[in-house]
Amino acid sequence: MYTPNQLQENIENAIQNIRYPAQPERLYQPIRYIMSLGGKRIRPALTLMAADLFGAAIEKAMPAALAIETFHNFTLIHDDIMDNAPLRRGKQTVHEKWGVNNAILSGDVMMVEANKHLSMLESTVLKDALETFNTTAQGVCEGQQLDMEFEELQTVSIPDYINMIRLKTAVLLGGAMKLGAQVAGASSAQASQLYEFGVNLGIAFQLQDDILDVYGDPEKFGKQVGGDIIANKKTLMLLKLKELASPADLSELEGQSRNKNHAEKINNIxxxxxxxxxxELASIEMRNYSDLAFNALNNLDVEEDRKSQLYELADLLMSREH
Amino acid sequence: MYTPNQLQENIENAIQNIRYPAQPERLYQPIRYIMSLGGKRIRPALTLMAADLFGAAIEKAMPAALAIETFHNFTLIHDDIMDNAPLRRGKQTVHEKWGVNNAILSGDVMMVEANKHLSMLESTVLKDALETFNTTAQGVCEGQQLDMEFEELQTVSIPDYINMIRLKTAVLLGGAMKLGAQVAGASSAQASQLYEFGVNLGIAFQLQDDILDVYGDPEKFGKQVGGDIIANKKTLMLLKLKELASPADLSELEGQSRNKNHAEKINNIxxxxxxxxxxELASIEMRNYSDLAFNALNNLDVEEDRKSQLYELADLLMSREH
Structure with missing residues (x-):
């Protein structure tokens, strides 16, 4: 079996070898650009890992892995437009560099590229793979829509928030694994179990991210600690606080939300x-989902010693600050 | 065999019966909206007509027809954002009604919906259908990119212009027909021949549109006569004129391009x-492509009497003003 590092290396090579058309240059340059910005390639690695788990050659699952990574990067281009984000992985976003219209259209054609990768799968698994891929892609769009709508709302219930991050972030991890399992000829029960693992791991991972935004070690956390606080982002932390705070503390929170002194705002909130x-309350919520993920993995009908890579990956994802 | 009207009726019914998810409402409302704005449903009709030509039940090709129509409407949403267009078929555009971010995202999920329709095809034809659909979708994106880039250029060669309309408009007509043929189990030679018919018909149709913009009967032409002139759009007409005009007439053209008096501008240009x-020169160019289309249809290896609907449709499309 492959280690996560070996899988990532295989994925990087495969991405380097994708040939996009030369023309129109401005349509395909942004695709090469965003695909080369890097990132940890976790999603396609999950696809290959799932295929590997069932003994399939990872080359067989590579078209699915590339479809997932291409789709993910397409969503980054369009999300950055919607969020008006200037930077992505420390570099200019596509719409900043090429303009909004170009970014819309390059994103669109990336979606086609993702589908082209997927269509390279063997005919026997194609129908199931399409179903998983399309359902996943649809979920991700729905999650982004909910995320945008939540910004306009005063508050959001915690179940609604969890549902949003499930769609926006977690189903892509679950879908990536399910795809790998399907390509490898796993049973539908096995594929569903891996999907559960991926989705719950994804939710736990996002909730951990919410916690680390406040309590993370600035040295280890990849982003600015307190970034969500500054942006008044409705994270699990903020929603829990709104549920529990006294009227006086709620009005303190309300006041702080408009505080322009960021250091003070972070301290006070x-x-x-x-x-x-x-x-602690958020950690309990997070652990509920990581427990669900590990349960799904325990119940997965595969020899235990083949699961070690997945346990390792899950530990790695969930212990960034433990 | 079905008449074009019968096919359109079947398509309208099928579109009415598509069930989109209820939530998030703002994600799916724009899809229902644009799909219900109507239009002549020419593209999906071409898919069904091609399937019918080879004796397949039109129900078998309906998923492909719906994929084509959904994809087409997705491009309308995104193109209208890029073109900053306030109206589509006399109604508010999606981005005017729901905002740009919502329009981007509803378009994205429509692309997924298109792929979901396509994935409903029988497994035996799925791989070929995906290839045709993805190649077509990619071409349409490339055409829109070229169209946007041409706006920034001083002038464009006629072959480059033809290539742009081939991609932006014509490959979708060709792809729609090829899909129908593939679903019906036509040979790849037959499918390619129909593709040639559709693409060349599409180019001829667009060139005719360029001519009618100037010389159309305002009573019969669906759009404002002279609209392209007012917008200084680089149509076949304008590009031919720029090739041929004397320096003095070129400078007259240059002056008129800034004339704010629209009636005068239309008259003078x-x-x-x-x-x-x-x-006449543009008509010759147009007839070259309609001849190519009719030749492809003549050479199509299908009993002559089964082709009558296609001849009728082509005549209908190409004789709006004859």
Whole structure:
């Protein structure tokens, strides 16, 4: 079996070897650009890992892995337009570099490229793979829509928030694994079990990200600690606080949300989180989902020793700050 | 065999029966909206007509027809954003009604919906259908990119212009027919022949549209006569004129391009077209492509009497003003 590092290397090579048409240059340059910005290639690695788990050659699953990674990068281009984001992985976003119209259209053609990769799969698995891929892609779009709508709302219930991150982030991890399993000829029960693993791991991972935004070690956390606080982002932390805070503390929170002094804002809102034990409450929620993920993996009908890579990956994802 | 009207009726019914998810409402409302704005449903009708030509039940080809129509409407949503268009078929465009971000995302999920329709095809034809669909979709994106780039250029060669309309408009007609043929189990030679018919018909149709913009009967032409002139759009007419005009007439054209008096601008530029016999020259170009289309149809290896609907449709499309 392959280690995650070996899989990532295979994926990087495969991405380097994708040939996009030369013309129109401005249509395909942004695709080469975003695909080469890197990232950890976790999603396609999950696809290959799932295929490997069932003894399939990873080359067989590579078209599915590339479809997933291409689709993911397409969503980054369009999400960055919608979020008006200037930077992505420390570099200019596509719409900043090439303009919004170009970014819309390059994203569109990336979606076609993703489908082209997928269509390279063997005929026998194609129908199932399409079903998984399309359902996943649809879920991701729905998640982004909910995320945008939540910005306009005063508050959001925690189940609605979890549903949003499930769609926006987690189903792509689950779908990536299910695809790998399907390509490898796993049973539909096995594929579903891996999907459950991926989705719940994805939710836990996002909830952990919410917690680390407040309590992460600035040295280890990849992003600015307190970024969500500054942006008044409705994370699990903020929603829990809104549920529990006294009227006085709610009005303190309301006041802080308009505080232009970012350091002070982070300090004061973190103090409110501390007052209501939000870190612990959020961690419980997070662990519920990581437990669901590990249960799904335990129940997966595959020899135990073949699962070690998945346990390792899950540990790696869930222990960035433990 | 079915008449074009019967096919259109079947398509309208099938579109009415598509069930999109209820939530998130703002993601799916724009899809229902644009799909219900109507139009002549020419592209999906071509798919069904091609399937019918080879004796397949039209129900068998309906998923491909719906994929084509859904994809087409997705491109309308995104093109309208890029073109900053306020109206589509006399109604507010999606981005005007729901905002740009929503329009981007509803378009994205429509692309997924198109792929979902396509994936409903029988497994035996799925791989070929995906290849045709993805190649077509990619071509349409490339055409839109070229169209946007041409706006920034001083002038464009006529072959480059033809290539742009081939991609932006014509390959979708060709691809729609090829899909129908493939679903019906036609040979690849037959499918390619129908593709040639559709693409060349599409180019001829667009060139005719360019001519009618100047010389159309305002009563019969669906759009404002002179619309392209007012917008300084680089149509076949304008590009031919730029090739042929004397320096003095070129500078007259240049001056007129900034004329704010639209009636006067249309009159004066039409006078330039008349001076250089542009209508006739453009008509020759158009007839080259309609001849290519009819040749492809003549050479198509199918009993002659089964082709009558296609001849009728082509005549209908090409004789709006004859």
């Amino acid at each position: 973190t103090a409110l989180y501390d007052r209501y034990n939000i870190r | 039409t006078a330039l077209y008349d001076r250089y016999n542009i209508r």
